[in-house]
Amino acid sequence: MYLFDSQLSLDQIRNTMPVLQINGITKKYGRITAVNDLHLTINKGEIFGLLGPNGSGKTTTLGIVLGLIKANSGSYNWFDGSSNNNQNTKIGTILETPNFYPYMTAIENLELIAHIKKAGRENIEPTLELVDLIHRKNSRFHTYSLGMKQRLALAGALIGNPEFLILDEPTNGLDPQGISEVREIIQKIAHSGTTILMASHILDEVEKVCSHVAIIKKGKLLATGEVGSILSDQIQVELISDNNGKLLDLLDNRYEISGLNKSGEKIVFNIDANFSSGELNKLAFENGITISHLLTKKTSLEQEFLEITKNK
């Protein structure tokens, strides 16, 4: 079920234009390995989710490709293979907390960003409108609430119409309304064809927003591919019958079964999403097996994510 780099999906074959390639990056802090031989390719137009629990090396990875942190080994290439220093002017970034000059207004802070990016000032006000801060454009940054700061960070990332957006936990610390607003904005941006790399520890967020995903834990890549193929919906079945072994064999011929567990008489396993309990009953009946307990539930992505990260 793991699609590694070498196995490209159809979508990727149709449109393989790597925007960012990460080749075996390793970063150590003393004895701790934050990122461990990480390989990733992000193609144009993808909304790529970097998914992992807290402390899995997501931010360190982003810090490395953005030139803030020096990797111990490995390399990365931006756009057409050139990894020159000015790549960041073509990238919009939110990394961890929003960082602005507290004594300057929203407009002044964005003007500074436009100045560094050598971008025009004409899209400052429309961007503030997009993130719904236009009414506070002349307030100093330190008077902003956390949600507003996060939205201003998003505005900052959009200055100069970047080809590529890097968003590290973009909904961190926001209330539910703020979260949905930010997600809406991200989806709006994605529709315009901008490539997005988004780090998150929230599965739900990745599932809702991203087209592709890479799961990392303790700096190691566990799985990567299209969201649907990695985080597929499966059905979990709990079953007690008078002949578990035979029933499993029968099922195994028709479906893909994984994650088999036995506890006493009860067996628990995952099965394809097109499975139905009616069919199971029919199959058991035809073969003279009596089912005394049957419980099916859809496994959430959450469980699957936990499973992937637990076993490795």
Add this chain to the structure above:
Amino acid sequence: MGHLIKLEWLKMKNYTAFRVLSFLFVLTFPLLLIAGKRIQAPQQAQTFIDSFYSFPTVFEILGYVGNWLAFFFLGFMALLSVTNDYTNKTLRQNMLTGLSRKEFILSKLYFVAAVCGFVTLYYILIGSVFGFFNTPKIYLSDFTDSLAIFGKFYLMCFGYCVFGLLIGLIIKKTGLALFIYLAYTMFIEPGIRWGFHSRVINNSTMHYYPLNAIEDLIPNPLKDKADAFQGNFEGMTIFLSSTEAILVATIYIALFIFLLFFVINKRDL
């Protein structure tokens, strides 16, 4: 270059500490001179004091006043401009936005170089005004002879600023950086020079320290008298000669600039 100076200006123009330091500098520079002139002194001393305010001595006196002010106000300003970017994590943000590490340091250097330019012009202006009203007969040579001191004044201001930038970059934290900036200049370096160096090798090499060299660019105007007093005693002068000061200060400033680039390139941000 203009692009990078403007970048720093956009950051600093609304920064309260920068505004306060600039305001205080602009105010105290001439005020200290005016205050000196108002001191009531006995008749003989008065003639001596009056000579301070006429060409070309006025530039030496004002330069020495400027030496202290530049040490405090300009050095602080440079130091704060770096720690400000650290404490607000905006240095990191600047890099993310697309500024390179090299450009970051260059923007600081260009900006302080420009500020020192304005300060030097201000120094020449105030000195000229005082000199104009206090010199019975003015010659063009009063200015041409002073060109060297104008240059040294600029180098001194720039030296304090570069040292402030370096301390700010190394220490990162505003309070501690200010403390170390002051402590190094006022206690640590003199302590090493007089408490250690002079006891091991007692010759003029004990003056070849960075902040001492920068300070000696515009020395106390009474240094000739001090040298005469002290010099015979120790067999050496207590100040660097003008040429020595320029040479030593320039070498240290170049070293500090090298260290600025070295430190920022080594760091994870």
